[in-house]
Amino acid sequence: MFPVTPRSSPAAALEALAVPKIDRVDLVTVRLPFVAPFGTSVHVWTDKDALLMRLGSEGLTAWSECVSDPDPFYSSETNATVRHILKDFLLPLVEPGLTMGELEERFRRVRGHGMAKATVENGLLNLIALRKGVPLHELMGRPAKRIMSGLSIGLKETPEALVAAVERAVARKYHRVKMKVKKGQDVEWVRAVRERFPDLPLMVDANGDYTLADAARLRRLDEFGLMMIEQPLSYSDIYEHSLLQKELKTALCLDESIHGLADAAAAVALGACRIVNVKQGRVGGLMESMRIAAYCAGRGVGVWSGGMDETGIGRAVNIHLQTAEGFSLPGDTSETSNYFDEDIVEPPVVLDADGFIGIPPGPGLGVEVVAERILKRAIGWERLL
Ligand code: OSB
Numbered sequence: 001m002f003p004v005t006p007r008s009s010p011a012a013a014l015e016a017l018a019v020p021k022i023d024r025v026d027l028v029t030v031r032l033p034f035v036a037p038f039g040t041s042v043h044v045w046t047d048k049d050a051l052l053m054r055l056g057s058e059g060l061t062a063w064s065e066c067v068s069d070p071d072p073f074y075s076s077e078t079n080a081t082v083r084h085i086l087k088d089f090l091l092p093l094v095e096p097g098l099t100m101g102e103l104e105e106r107f108r109r110v111r112g113h114g115m116a117k118a119t120v121e122n123g124l125l126n127l128i129a130l131r132k133g134v135p136l137h138e139l140m141g142r143p144a145k146r147i148m149s150g151l152s153i154g155l156k157e158t159p160e161a162l163v164a165a166v167e168r169a170v171a172r173k174y175h176r177v178k179m180k181v182k183k184g185q186d187v188e189w190v191r192a193v194r195e196r197f198p199d200l201p202l203m204v205d206a207n208g209d210y211t212l213a214d215a216a217r218l219r220r221l222d223e224f225g226l227m228m229i230e231q232p233l234s235y236s237d238i239y240e241h242s243l244l245q246k247e248l249k250t251a252l253c254l255d256e257s258i259h260g261l262a263d264a265a266a267a268v269a270l271g272a273c274r275i276v277n278v279k280q281g282r283v284g285g286l287m288e289s290m291r292i293a294a295y296c297a298g299r300g301v302g303v304w305s306g307g308m309d310e311t312g313i314g315r316a317v318n319i320h321l322q323t324a325e326g327f328s329l330p331g332d333t334s335e336t337s338n339y340f341d342e343d344i345v346e347p348p349v350v351l352d353a354d355g356f357i358g359i360p361p362g363p364g365l366g367v368e369v370v371a372e373r374i375l376k377r378a379i380g381w382e383r384l385l
């Protein structure tokens, strides 16, 4: 057998950093209305309720965003479980002078709760980058580059409304378009988009709506030349995806099923997917994301950065992450205006004339959290330290 963990970690630069001293911690929940409801096979979201963590350290302030929702419809973690795990288990383990790698080891005693762990890791790394006066990607040991864009289009009322949304995405120069599907709202809806855009890099995301009994229906998607089908089967499955992948020409991509490097290794070994969606929150942070991306890329498996319709804080983290080794495909990184009229950070994410996204320059995440907008949007505020 072979070890899953490589001798030299792709996250080595981050693992070696020292945990800074923290003198204040606040949890702030903000509610931002979406410009339009975001529909998936599991739920329709109309607002973003984001749990933010604000770290204070010797005059500096660093924010991070948890990618959980108030509900457990995408993930078993919710804003309430994250608050509990942060407060009662993770934050008490944070000790200045430990390395980030050692802190991550301490966190392993807490099983699961990757979104909560990522919130702490993101905040500390942002703080360290601010303290050093360098952008996050530089802390990761990665040079700046333009990031590819991708749009995730929710379920629509009619195929016409879907095609209109795809038309807007193509006009904006998005590098690929993902459309949500569910049982019965799939083959004909993909056909409508394909007829209008025969060459568009296109993919679908089912958020686990199908079972193996639907294999014949999913096989009908093969004729559309999709880049991939994301998470057709259960959120907790890997093995059945390996059976389905054998039945399909189209590549499968796993999202919900992947909670860390071991899951990714199992999926690759089983042939459960040819592409992995890495969400830094779902896998417990940037360090684990870098390991998964390098591992998959080294085995010919495509990798991209997923999104959780984050505010500008989490969106910036995803942008920096995509400078890492292995991110070969456009991710779910869209313009701020796709979700929000007014975000809580400046500047918003916008695409350049070729559809690329620039890394916000400046130390840390490179975006500025606007205090008045936090106050305007806050629906909960709790000081922990
Ligand atoms: O399945 O990738 C998903 C949003 C919330 C929860 C799950 C998913 C999504 C998206 C949107 O598809 C990604 C984004 O634009 O941030």
Ligand code: MG
Binding pocket: 205, 207, 230, 231, 255, 256, 277
């Ligand atoms: Mg998905």
